[in-house]
Amino acid sequence: MIRITPQMVTSSTVRNVNNAFAALERRSNELSSGKSILEPSDNPYGTGKAIDLQSTIDGLSDHKTSIDEAIGWEHTASSALSSIGQVVQKARELTLQATSGVNGKSDLENLAIEVEQLTESAKQDTNVQYAGQYVLSGTLTGTAPYAAGAEDAYHGNEGTISRTIAPGMTIQINQSAATLLGNGQAAEDGKLLDTLRTIAKNMREGTPAALEALDGGDLKNLDANFETLLQMQAQAGGTVDQLQMAESRIEELTTSTTEALGNTQDANYAQVATEYTSDQVAYEAALKAGGSIVQMSLLEFLK
Amino acid sequence: MSIPTLQGLQTALSGLLANQEALDVTSNNIANAQTPGYTRQTAVMETNRPLTISSLSPTTGEGARLGTGVGVAEISRIRDSYLDSQYRAESSTLGEASTSAEVLGQVQTSLDEPSSSGLSSQLSAFWTAWNDLANSPSSGAAREGVVTAGKDLANTLKQLSAQVEAASGEATTRYATFTGAKGEVQSDAEQIASLNGQIKLALDAGQQPNELLDRRDQLVDNLSKLANVSVTEHEDGTIALGFGNAAEPLVEGSTVHWPQALTSAAGGQLGALLNLTSATGALAGYKVSLNEVAAGLAASVNALQPETPFFSGTTAASMAVNATAAQIQTGPAGEPGANNLAQSIANLRGGATDQSWSAFVTKVGSDVQSAKQTEAGAQAMVTAVEERRQQVSGVSTDEEMTQMMTFQRGYEASARALTAMDQMLETLIEHTGVVGL
Numbered sequence: 138m139i140r141i142t143p144q145m146v147t148s149s150t151v152r153n154v155n156n157a158f159a160a161l162e163r164r165s166n167e168l169s170s171g172k173s174i175l176e177p178s179d180n181p182y183g184t185g186k187a188i189d190l191q192s193t194i195d196g197l198s199d200h201k202t203s204i205d206e207a208i209g210w211e212h213t214a215s216s217a218l219s220s221i222g223q224v225v226q227k228a229r230e231l232t233l234q235a236t237s238g239v240n241g242k243s244d245l246e247n248l249a250i251e252v253e254q255l256t257e258s259a260k261q262d263t264n265v266q267y268a269g270q271y272v273l274s275g276t277l278t279g280t281a282p283y284a285a286g287a288e289d290a291y292h293g294n295e296g297t298i299s300r301t302i303a304p305g306m307t308i309q310i311n312q313s314a315a316t317l318l319g320n321g322q323a324a325e326d327g328k329l330l331d332t333l334r335t336i337a338k339n340m341r342e343g344t345p346a347a348l349e350a351l352d353g354g355d356l357k358n359l360d361a362n363f364e365t366l367l368q369m370q371a372q373a374g375g376t377v378d379q380l381q382m383a384e385s386r387i388e389e390l391t392t393s394t395t396e397a398l399g400n401t402q403d404a405n406y407a408q409v410a411t412e413y414t415s416d417q418v419a420y421e422a423a424l425k426a427g428g429s430i431v432q433m434s435l436l437e438f439l440k
Numbered sequence: 441m442s443i444p445t446l447q448g449l450q451t452a453l454s455g456l457l458a459n460q461e462a463l464d465v466t467s468n469n470i471a472n473a474q475t476p477g478y479t480r481q482t483a484v485m486e487t488n489r490p491l492t493i494s495s496l497s498p499t500t501g502e503g504a505r506l507g508t509g510v511g512v513a514e515i516s517r518i519r520d521s522y523l524d525s526q527y528r529a530e531s532s533t534l535g536e537a538s539t540s541a542e543v544l545g546q547v548q549t550s551l552d553e554p555s556s557s558g559l560s561s562q563l564s565a566f567w568t569a570w571n572d573l574a575n576s577p578s579s580g581a582a583r584e585g586v587v588t589a590g591k592d593l594a595n596t597l598k599q600l601s602a603q604v605e606a607a608s609g610e611a612t613t614r615y616a617t618f619t620g621a622k623g624e625v626q627s628d629a630e631q632i633a634s635l636n637g638q639i640k641l642a643l644d645a646g647q648q649p650n651e652l653l654d655r656r657d658q659l660v661d662n663l664s665k666l667a668n669v670s671v672t673e674h675e676d677g678t679i680a681l682g683f684g685n686a687a688e689p690l691v692e693g694s695t696v697h698w699p700q701a702l703t704s705a706a707g708g709q710l711g712a713l714l715n716l717t718s719a720t721g722a723l724a725g726y727k728v729s730l731n732e733v734a735a736g737l738a739a740s741v742n743a744l745q746p747e748t749p750f751f752s753g754t755t756a757a758s759m760a761v762n763a764t765a766a767q768i769q770t771g772p773a774g775e776p777g778a779n780n781l782a783q784s785i786a787n788l789r790g791g792a793t794d795q796s797w798s799a800f801v802t803k804v805g806s807d808v809q810s811a812k813q814t815e816a817g818a819q820a821m822v823t824a825v826e827e828r829r830q831q832v833s834g835v836s837t838d839e840e841m842t843q844m845m846t847f848q849r850g851y852e853a854s855a856r857a858l859t860a861m862d863q864m865l866e867t868l869i870e871h872t873g874v875v876g877l
Contacts, residue, residue, distance in 0.1 A: 142834030143473060145827055152823065177548055177805025178812060184553060185802035188560040189794070195564040196789045199571040206575040268576055270777055278777025279578060296775055300575070301783055304790075311777075402554060435838040439845075 150427035289321020454509030455854030477658035528664035577770035
């Protein structure tokens with residue numbers, strides 16, 4: 138015969154009510170936090186995975202920040218390059234005007250002054266900053282590439298600056314102003330500053346030989362400089378394209394990684410809510426059954 | 441020989457007394473229905489020695505036997521000692537598992553994972569700070585950001601190390617409290633020893649020391665939570681109690697052998713505490729893992745800061761940020777725009793440090809999970825055995841009510857027999873032989 142004692146009934150009732158309540162509390166925590174992993178022991182492997190995935194997502198967000206920064210940087214550089222482009226075109230017009238043969242001495246002097254002003258503004262144009270950094274000075278971002286005035290030497294370096302735009306993928310974002318402007322007449326490097334200074338010099342001389350040089354070598358040099366400028370603009374544009382492509386890939390990756398993270402650690406609301414309801418029913422049943430069985434005793438029926 | 445005239449009164453009286461005693465036992469059972477450790481008792485009734493009455497059997501001359509009523513032979517405990525030993529074995533397992541689960545769970549809580557404030561988030565924030573610095577290497581704010589994130593990391597590692605240390609210290613203290621001079625082991629053992637003596641005396645005097653036996657069983661149950669116990673019963677009613685893997689029995693007769701050395705194989709809560717705090721135990725392992733995370737982090741970051749090491753210290757407890765904001769190198773000296781070093785550090789994200797941390801969290805989680813599963817299994821076993829023990833030894837009030845009715849009716853019937861006997865004697869004494877008067 139199985140004997141059942143009131144102590145057994147009491148302890149099993151308490152146990153069942155506790156178990157039902159613990160299950161209910163667990164579901165309630167899952168529902169209110171939205172997470173199925175509340176502590177590592179709930180799912181040790183899942184916790185490790187969630188930590189890794191969260192770090193991946195944070196990393197992608199870092200890359201996105203870097204890309205946005207790099208795009209800002211490139212836009213700054215591009216606008217500087219297009220300003221210089223206008224300078225080169227203006228200089229070309231002035232050079233053609235000088236070689237037309239109808240200019241007097243003072244006309245040529247005025248043209249030379251104008252070219253010198255253009256030279257100055259080309260140097261000024263390179264001194265653009267993005268977030269306090271000179272973008273065309275190589276890694277010497279605290280130094281303006283060119284100083285105002287007659288001194289034409291490049292003050293930056295050829296250091297490269299890059300950004301990590303995807304896991305394991307870096308891209309160079311800076312270009313050196315010296316590639317286009319060079320180190321001036323003293324260096325005789327045929328770069329823009331050398332060319333402009335030579336043009337101004339030849340205008341001022343105004344001799345047939347000088348005008349000949351203007352029409353020949355100087356114009357050719359100017360065109361070559363313009364070609365360099367176009368290449369630099371193309372490179373900046375290409376970098377922006379690459380950055381934007383990387384950005385959209387980062388967004389896709391972020392979406393899919395976030396989804397994976399959600400699958401790993403987030404509670405499935407439909408399922409948890411259903412379980413919550415059935416746990417609630419179980420809890421109420423345990424309470425009700427316990428309440429009625431504990432009251433029952435032979436004493437009730439003996440008089 | 442014929443039947444003694446007043447024998448019937450004696451027989452009825454024995455019925456009254458036996459039923460009364462049985463009622464007392466029942467009443468005691470009901471009173472103790474909810475007393476922990478109480479074993480239900482039953483009055484074992486036996487017929488009294490019969491009288492041999494030869495005159496009633498004239499044919500054989502051997503005489504007939506006439507019952508002389510009932511007596512209570514003993515008041516016995518209803519208990520199954522096999523269930524006791526089973527209960528104690530499971531109780532040790534439960535004590536061991538629940539202590540492990542509790543201590544490891546404490547470490548797990550201090551990890552604060554997964555959350556937005558745990559070490560993994562701080563590592564992530566640290567790498568982000570370096571990435572921000574790589575984006576604007578000359579920015580003072582970005583430098584300060586790196587230093588702040590580094591300090592947060594170092595502090596958290598320090599705290600984690602301290603918390604593991606604290607868990608280990610608490611476990612050691614708990615062990616000392618249990619096993620110390622006024623601890624549970626000593627006091628339970630002394631009580632058992634003294635009960636051994638009292639039980640022996642009572643048995644020698646021919647008494648049933650049921651309450652003392654209950655009390656002793658309860659003390660042994662209690663000790664079984666602390667370590668494995670083995671009980672050897674002696675003929676004189678005393679027990680020898682083996683405890684954990686101590687060399688000598690904890691209690692032998694009325695002698696207590698304590699303190700004795702235990703090892704992590706002792707089982708129970710004490711075994712778990714020794715196991716957790718041992719040099720090769722879980723907590724020591726956690727400290728090693730934390731130090732590996734700290735040392736790996738410091739080494740990988742410092743390797744990319746050739747002039748001034750960013751972190752000082754190579755253990756979790758001694759970790760600190762060494763470099764000032766101005767000393768942080770983003771690239772070659774004298775090139776404020778160079779960011780190759782900062783970038784390389786930012787790219788350490790997801791590397792060995794992150795992996796060793798998430799592996800550590802997974803390890804702690806698995807340990808807690810398996811301890812909790814063992815605990816749940818042991819709990820279920822203890823519950824089941826306890827239930828079976830209750831089935832045998834627990835007091836059922838319904839049953840006692842029925843017994844009470846039985847004995848009450850028995851008492852009434854005996855009283856009625858007494859009345860009948862009395863009336864018979866009245867007839868004999870008052871109404872016999874009055875014809876001639």
